[in-house]
Amino acid sequence: MLEIRELTRRFGENTAVDHVSFEVPAGQMTGFVGGNGAGKTTTMRMVMGVLGIDEGEVLWQGRPITRLDRRTFGYMPEERGLYPKQPILDQLVYIAQLKGLERVAARTQVSELLERFGLGERTRDHLEKLSLGNQQRVQIIASVLPRPAALVLDEPFSGLDPLAVDSMVDLLREYTSDGIPVLFSSHQLDLVERLCDRLVVLAHGRRVAAGTVTELRDAGVPRFRLVLGGDAGWVRDQSGLEVLDLDGGTALVEVRQEGAEQRLVAEATSRGDVHEFVRVRPALSEIYREATA
Template sequence: MLEIKELTRRFGESTAVDHVSFEVRPGEMTGFVGANGAGKTTTMRMVMGVLGIDGGEVLWQDRSITRLDRRTFGYMPEERGLYPKQPILDQLVYVAQLKGLGRVAARRQVQELLERFGLGGRAKDHLEKLSLGNQQRVQIIASVLPKPAALILDEPFSGLDPLAVDSMVDLLREHARDDIPVLFSSHQLDLVERLCDRLVVLAHGRRVAAGTVSELRDAGVPRFRLVLGGDAGWVRDQRGLGVLDLDGPTALVEVQHDGAEQHLIAEAARRGDVHEFVRVRPALSEIYREATA
């Protein structure tokens, strides 16, 4: 397991990362979300040893992480690092060899991944000849060569078309199934919600929320939708409730005092037909806006 404990990084008088803690568990995908400048990239760089740590520590397998540990990680930085004027196949094979694969095995694995991402016919092309989306695919391949002990990916879905996103999703899921901890940042909240086992939300360098999607959706003020057989205007007068929306027979309320929802449903049943009474859980985008406000 990868553990980030009280990580802190300052640039002069500015604190970019402020005592951030979370875990990236084996076999789970952890989504790292936050606005630009929230501290995601800086945190990832400290995890990988690219930036020094002003406070806190990074643990790997219950001990302080080492340079050798980091060499086993797959890392995709914010600034992509491959060479634009070199053939794709040659530099990917070289990357794999740097990480310990023999040349024959490296070439075989690279060719398999190029085929998987639809680049089998472009292996001898220079990177700069590819579209930005295809260059991103090459960067993804470089980050998973060879099989990594953990994956740290900074905006891996940026610039990918839907087919490439599907290929990337399948690849990440395969690594997670092999008990590899996966941490990736993304601004695509719908994708994060669909993929991730856990989420970490940063704002202004601080962790403001963390947990599973279900935990985060259940953590806020409970909301309920009530649909009646008649007009729901009377709901405004019920104690312990805040009315968020009211439209004819439909009311959306939030519970401000414990038990108020029970009194509401009882009163609704006394007044007439109740067609629906359900808990409404917020989407990840709404959770994100509330946590980072």
């Protein structure tokens, strides 16, 4: 378990991160989302000790995190930190050795990961000769060497093609199945919704929402879709409801008063055929827009 408690960071008069708290449970993927300047990268840098903490603390396994703990983490920064004029195999093996692997084991693990990410034929290429997407693949490999105790990844999917995204997803799922906590930021909300067990939303340096995707989708004002055999215009006159959309026999309503949905169903059945009455849960993109508005 990785815990972030009341983290705060100021740059002069600007408070970039303002008493942010959340947890990254073991064996789960936690998505970290927010607009540009929301404080995601600053928070991750404090977690990794790259930036100092003005207030708050980071806990690992229930105790204050140490420099040695952080050395066991896999970290992918927003900016690439590899050497452009060195062969990718050599520098990845070097990084793995710095993290404690013997040279033979390091070379074996690096070679396996390069193959996995479609770079098995490019091992002698200098990083600068690769496309930006392939450079991102190399940066990902560097962040997971050797097998990490936790992963903190800043925009790991940026610039990746669909095949590389699938490879990355498979790798992350292998880690979480082994109990490794994963925190990653992304602007790709559809991907976050598909992958993540939990979600943390930042806006203007503050945490504005957190929880599982299901919890967040269920937390708002309930919405229902009603499909009738006849015209649904009468729904506009029902108390305790707000009609969001009305088209012939279909109405989308928001419940503003407890029990209004039950009265709506009773009225609908008394008037004729009811083909459908179902709760409509918002997409993650809609939750995000509402939380950050």
